[in-house]
Amino acid sequence: MTAMHNQLGNPIPVAGLSGGGEKLGFRSGEKGAHSSRTIMLDEITALLAASPPDATRDDYRALIIGDNALAKRTAATRRSTYQRLSELYALDPRVLLFRVMRQLWQPHNCGRPLLALLLALARDPLLCLTAPPLIALPPGAELGRKALTDALVSHAGARFNDASLDKIVRNAASSWTQSGHLNGRSHKIRQQVHPTPEAVTFALVLGFASGLRGSALLETLWAKILDVGADQLLALATDARRLGYLDLKIGGGIVEISFTGLFTESERRLLHGPH
Numbered sequence: 001m002t003a004m005h006n007q008l009g010n011p012i013p014v015a016g017l018s019g020g021g022e023k024l025g026f027r028s029g030e031k032g033a034h035s036s037r038t039i040m041l042d043e044i045t046a047l048l049a050a051s052p053p054d055a056t057r058d059d060y061r062a063l064i065i066g067d068n069a070l071a072k073r074t075a076a077t078r079r080s081t082y083q084r085l086s087e088l089y090a091l092d093p094r095v096l097l098f099r100v101m102r103q104l105w106q107p108h109n110c111g112r113p114l115l116a117l118l119l120a121l122a123r124d125p126l127l128c129l130t131a132p133p134l135i136a137l138p139p140g141a142e143l144g145r146k147a148l149t150d151a152l153v154s155h156a157g158a159r160f161n162d163a164s165l166d167k168i169v170r171n172a173a174s175s176w177t178q179s180g181h182l183n184g185r186s187h188k189i190r191q192q193v194h195p196t197p198e199a200v201t202f203a204l205v206l207g208f209a210s211g212l213r214g215s216a217l218l219e220t221l222w223a224k225i226l227d228v229g230a231d232q233l234l235a236l237a238t239d240a241r242r243l244g245y246l247d248l249k250i251g252g253g254i255v256e257i258s259f260t261g262l263f264t265e266s267e268r269r270l271l272h273g274p275h
Contacts, residue, residue, distance in 0.1 A: 025123065027087070037088075038172075050069045051063055055093070098119065107243075130176070142190075173188055194227075200240055203220070215255045218230045246259050
């Protein structure tokens with residue numbers, strides 16, 4: 001795997017193929033949707049409920065802007081909502097990460113907040129920067145805003161003024177609340193989340209698409225935000241194998257994970273190369 005560092009200093013994992021990360025759905029850079037929005041869980045949930053599984057990018061745009069499926073009051077708000085949802089989720093079945101999330105979105109409602117968060121972490125560098133202090137917080141502890149602010153400042157330096165930092169922190173805290181990692185309004189208390197086989201599958205897909213293989217898939221940022229150890233991740237991966245989401249072999253201390261049923265032939269070529 002190669003690692004690309006965006007201008008905030010945040011390591012963004014990408015596939016070994018030049019440009020592969022962007023083609024697969026990863027995003028990097030200085031900007032992120034959390035400068036103005038959260039993960040918008042209600043909106044993405046309503047949009048996917050209003051659209052067929054094979055909807056195209058044009059279909060999603062028409063639903064949001066033309067049909068006002070998300071019940072926004074003005075045309076400007078509809079256009080802004082489409083832009084931010086596209087930044088967070090791609091909304092394009094030609095993008096591997098969105099297409100796989102969409103495929104895993106259907107089975108269990110309780111897994112959807114984590115699926116949304118996982119993809120947003122891969123596509124929003126600002127949200128990604130807030131993950132380490134959140135992961136380090138034990139269940140029952142209160143999240144201090146300073147922890148998120150310090151995480152952003154340590155990578156962004158003076159690029160954000162105080163008002164911008166405050167807005168990003170508020171939005172990130174809201175997103176972690178929507179995903180189930182935090183609870184409360186003025187006081188945000190850390191909660192343990194309980195991932196479904198679908199969420200575990202998607203976390204492993206993200207690691208695999210970034211270029212990692214084997215047991216390294218159990219140690220990624222996406223795996224760590226699921227709040228379970230390696231043994232439980234493998235137990236949930238075993239459930240995912242029974243559901244047909246992934247291929248799993250464990251033996252002699254070796255873990256092999258692949259996704260024959262989830263990836264198209266062109267996606268496999270992009271991930272593995274022509275040979």
